[in-house]
Amino acid sequence: MQSGSYLTAAFYKFVELTDYAERREPLLLLCNKLGIRGLILLAREGINSTIAGEPDAVRLLLAHLRADPLLADLQHKESWANKAPFRRMKVKLKKEIVTLGVAGVSPTKMVGQYVKPQDWNALISDPNVLVIDTRNDYEVELGSFKGAINPNIETFSALPGWLDSTTLLNNRSKKTTKVAMFCTGGIRCEKSTALLKEKGYEQVYHLEGGILKYLEHITPEQSLWEGACFVFDERVSVEHGLKLGPHQLCRCCRQPVSEIAAASPKFELGVSCPRCFEKTTDEQKQSARERQRQCELAEQRQETHVGQSTTLS
Template sequence: MNATVEQLAPVEQHAVSDWVVAALYQFKEVQNSADLQQRLLDLVKTINLCGTLIVADEGINGTVAGDRKSVDSIHQFLLNEGFTTMEYKESFSSEKPFRKMKIKHKKEIVTLGVEVKPRDLVGHYLDPKEWNDLIARDDVILVDTRNDYEYKAGTFKGAIDPKTESFRDFPEYVKQNLADHKNKKIAMFCTGGIRCEKSTSLLLQEGFEEVYHLKGGILKYLEETPAEESMWEGECFVFDGRTAVTHGMEEGENIKCHACGWPLLPEEVELPSYEHGVSCKYCIDKTTDQQKAGFRMRQSQIAAAKRKRL
């Protein structure tokens, strides 16, 4: 398997009153991942789904959304394919959270860039209650394994921001910042748990002694933990049209800058630096006037397409 193979499946354009959003992953040996990709494409052409699924020899990962029947159909398909221990979480969106349905064939279902064995070597799983007890201790190093823009929307109290722009940067962060702490308790977390499967495997492979991670990730924590018992601060960035969610998996207040992808609070949208689809306080000085003109043209085309659909 070499470069990413991505294929789009047509999404039926009929109304869905409340979109079911299913986030899922499982590390599992797949004998013929290209064939699985094709069979998934055949399935999603017959049902009403949008989102992205990534298929690789090491398993499956992704988030899809659709009506109840369609989400149940793909869930049952994957169960029949042997993905019986999937980390699987559902939430809801009042609007269509993805524009298209994509099925990608890649080398890794989440790209770390370093070979690890998450099915064989993984940290200690903790449920939300156990997690609260652990991270409240002062002898624990708490690391957010997500990217810088995700950290900005919200994180656990006291968590370290590695300031990574992609998950590929995480091994270098470990090398530069954690190598002298191999005898310490290291607790790590991510959105749905998949990145921590690989990051804990990486640390154990590098000789760290006590490595923990939050089972089911932040999404499971926010689903199960009452706000009054929570150690989470802010909102959790999600990779769909909702931008962020909060306790009870309710949609948050953050919106996404469609120029740079960073989450913005309502007060940041009111700043002069914000122009919808063109700039925000985090990117206004990072693009040229010519690029901004291109963004404005893109936004006008999107608006025109929306008016046409109406």
């Protein structure tokens, strides 16, 4: 059900894009023409993006992408917001559309078995299945699936090291061990299962469409999800039905701020939160205060802040 005037579309696809660098400028120009904001990542291994704008504009961009035979079956997830979820439009070239940092690992070569949200509960309820959350530690703090393993990693690129060192996997048979992995939108867990397949694990599964698709389709009464799900845009977090969660975003460290953290004296809107307060100098905090003041003035005038420009990099 629509709730809001801004349509957000999240999508990715692992596909060989040999001309990915040439795609950057035309995509940015089209997004600017349509008034779309957000982030598009392009790499040889594919495309990864979350964008937002007027509904017709977003759908025009999606249609443009799908007109390319390589992206014809591109799937996306939709949500709605009353405020623009992004402040600028960026199109970036990357080595990977999601950084794992292990050469040769690609879901275009091999990948785990996709599990639809409707079948996920049955899989992870099996006591013989290792359920691994592939997200960063601050994301897991907000919520996760009941009984899921938290690797306690700060970045996705730290996951391979954890997989190599954890006794949860090292003491088990690669032939018979069942591993189910999940992430926000499906891209990280898809690449994670490709890594495990590369390592020789045979029974590897991942949640198709990620947590967002699960929260969209599974009711709270049927759900094994606990808490909220962090999203990398101005919505900050979502709950069942993709309704907005109770979190703010720290403009300093770009991580979620809970209601409890927002009550801390170390939290200052646009400046700091308890997680990053000690990591910035007084001069940096003062600069952030001025930036926040300018953003608030621009919002009152219904303008875009001068620092919120569109960019290729």
